[in-house]
Amino acid sequence: MKSGELHSYGRCLFNKFCGFDKVIITKSLSKKLIDYVSEEIYTYFNKDNKKYYDSLAALEKRLFFFISSTSHAPSLDVEDMVNLKNDQTNKIFKNLPNNNIKLGYYIVEALTNRALDSMDENSSLYKLYKSGSRFSKAQLARSAVAIGYSADADNVVIPRPIKTSLLEGLSEEQYFMVAPATRKSIKDKSRHTPNSGYLERTLVMALSMIEFDLDDCETNNHLEFIVMSNKHAQTLVGKYHRDPNSTDREWKVLDLKTAIGFINRKIEIRSPMTCQNPNFKICKKCFGEKELKTKYVGIVAGQCVVERLTQLTLRTFHESGRANLPTDVEILKFFEDHLVDVETDESGTTLIFDNDSFPEKLITNQNPLIYGLTQVSNNKLIFTQDKSSIKNQDVIAVVNTIKNILKQGDVFQPIEDYYSNLMAAILEVGTIYSSFIEILLANMFVVDYNNKLFWRYHQDQTPTYKLGDKRLAAYISSRIGLLYQPNKNTIENISLDELEEIDQKNLTIYEKIYLGQI
Numbered sequence: 170m171k172s173g174e175l176h177s178y179g180r181c182l183f184n185k186f187c188g189f190d191k192v193i194i195t196k197s198l199s200k201k202l203i204d205y206v207s208e209e210i211y212t213y214f215n216k217d218n219k220k221y222y223d224s225l226a227a228l229e230k231r232l233f234f235f236i237s238s239t240s241h242a243p244s245l246d247v248e249d250m251v252n253l254k255n256d257q258t259n260k261i262f263k264n265l266p267n268n269n270i271k272l273g274y275y276i277v278e279a280l281t282n283r284a285l286d287s288m289d290e291n292s293s294l295y296k297l298y299k300s301g302s303r304f305s306k307a308q309l310a311r312s313a314v315a316i317g318y319s320a321d322a323d324n325v326v327i328p329r330p331i332k333t334s335l336l337e338g339l340s341e342e343q344y345f346m347v348a349p350a351t352r353k354s355i356k357d358k359s360r361h362t363p364n365s366g367y368l369e370r371t372l373v374m375a376l377s378m379i380e381f382d383l384d385d386c387e388t389n390n391h392l393e394f395i396v397m398s399n400k401h402a403q404t405l406v407g408k409y410h411r412d413p414n415s416t417d418r419e420w421k422v423l424d425l426k427t428a429i430g431f432i433n434r435k436i437e438i439r440s441p442m443t444c445q446n447p448n449f450k451i452c453k454k455c456f457g458e459k460e461l462k463t464k465y466v467g468i469v470a471g472q473c474v475v476e477r478l479t480q481l482t483l484r485t486f487h488e489s490g491r492a493n494l495p496t497d498v499e500i501l502k503f504f505e506d507h508l509v510d511v512e513t514d515e516s517g518t519t520l521i522f523d524n525d526s527f528p529e530k531l532i533t534n535q536n537p538l539i540y541g542l543t544q545v546s547n548n549k550l551i552f553t554q555d556k557s558s559i560k561n562q563d564v565i566a567v568v569n570t571i572k573n574i575l576k577q578g579d580v581f582q583p584i585e586d587y588y589s590n591l592m593a594a595i596l597e598v599g600t601i602y603s604s605f606i607e608i609l610l611a612n613m614f615v616v617d618y619n620n621k622l623f624w625r626y627h628q629d630q631t632p633t634y635k636l637g638d639k640r641l642a643a644y645i646s647s648r649i650g651l652l653y654q655p656n657k658n659t660i661e662n663i664s665l666d667e668l669e670e671i672d673q674k675n676l677t678i679y680e681k682i683y684l685g686q687i
């Protein structure tokens with residue numbers, strides 16, 4: 170370095186990392202200057218290829234070390250990750266059953282929760298994890314706890330779990346076992362993202378005629394169903410409800426505490442599916458007390474439901490085909506709090522707990538949630554193998570279930586069942602305000618197909634046909650159908666009379682845009 174020249178410490182260090190004995194690179198660096206740096210190095214070493222490549226390799230190594238060993242970048246402390254698992258957890262994982270998916274899945278989930286809950290709150294890992302911007306629970310679990318169960322290309326769960334984490338490394342055998350799952354996740358991302366994108370487009374257009382209109386349609390029509398779970402109860406908060414067992418017939422806004430009291434019981438709610446607001450619109454009371462800044466509630470509902478699915482479809486890529494199975498909260502909590510050891514041999518798997526107050530659901534013989542229980546002795550449960558093949562319940566399976574429920578066809582079950590099934594599927598991936606789900610089904614049921622009589626306005630009759638997401642818009646109005654999908658089907662089905670009589674008061678948002686009114 171020439172005397173009298175002053176450079177910052179960082180600049181000197183970088184030039185040293187490049188292998189220079191003086192400061193050559195003085196610009197502040199950015200991604201765009203990669204070529205410039207590389208050329209300077211090439212020139213400095215007199216265009217000697219070997220020296221040039223060695224210098225680049227050394228630079229990479231030094232920068233990597235610098236970034237990961239100093240506080241200049243938020244970094245994961247490997248020590249923290251190693252400490253996630255204690256000796257007991259390690260031992261249990263080694264003894265995971267190879268032949269009972271459900272049982273093994275509960276153990277993996279419970280121990281993962283236990284490991285993550287015991288994380289030191291001051292560690293950088295905890296801060297990064299809780300910030301929510303870095304990695305999901307599934308990703309952290311795969312990296313530092315255990316890979317666990319994955320699904321193959323047909324989305325069937327592979328019976329043998331991977332008992333180690335990426336941090337500990339995989340054996341050759343494990344590597345090849347997990348490879349199909351990784352391939353599946355790459356395939357899923359490219360194949361299914363357009364699928365949910367298309368569903369969003371279809372729903373948004375098909376539901377575009379559902380707008381807020383009256384404040385209260387004053388109907389007494391309602392949906393009556395059983396509140397399935399805590400999550401389901403949460404989605405109902407804000408709806409107008411009645412207790413079918415109460416003599417009080419007033420519609421009241423539902424709060425969380427009351428909603429939870431309805432779990433496993435019947436509730437009556439005002440719903441967009443039974444709203445009597447004319448012209449396929451809905452009243453605010455049937456929607457419930459949820460603030461919405463627009464009146465185009467149908468469009469919001471379509472987006473709200475599918476946006477979640479699209480995001481989750483994209484995210485499956487990061488989880489590399491990790492199996493996702495429904496678990497029972499009570500059983501999982503019992504495993505998490507009380508499982509102390511697992512022993513496996515050829516005859517089966519013995520689970521040892523620190524007490525014997527097993528949840529009834531776990532030890533029952535009728536429709537057990539975990540198959541293969543052969544013996545309960547004091548604080549031990551002995552399971553045999555369970556060879557049944559299990560389908561992975563990932564978001565793609567959920568999207569397919571939802572699409573099947575929304576398909577057009579004959580109505581073969583009570584209306585409430587369509588709602589409950591759709592809700593159950595969506596609850597697998599998150600909680601969405603119940604009215605948004607009801608809006609999807611609001612104008613779908615028809616009692617007389619030829620005369621276009623909708624069940625919503627003829628609830629004394631039995632619905633016979635369900636329109637489905639694609640048929641919905643076109644069936645209600647030729648105009649919307651033509652705007653939305655100008656294809657062979659809509660053109661052939663078009664009613665010319667309908668096209669001529671435009672009712673200026675009842676245009677949907679797309680018709681208004683088309684006519685230049687927005």
Ligand SMILES: [Zn+2]
Pocket residue numbers: 385386387388443444445446451452453454455456
């Ligand atoms: Zn209403």
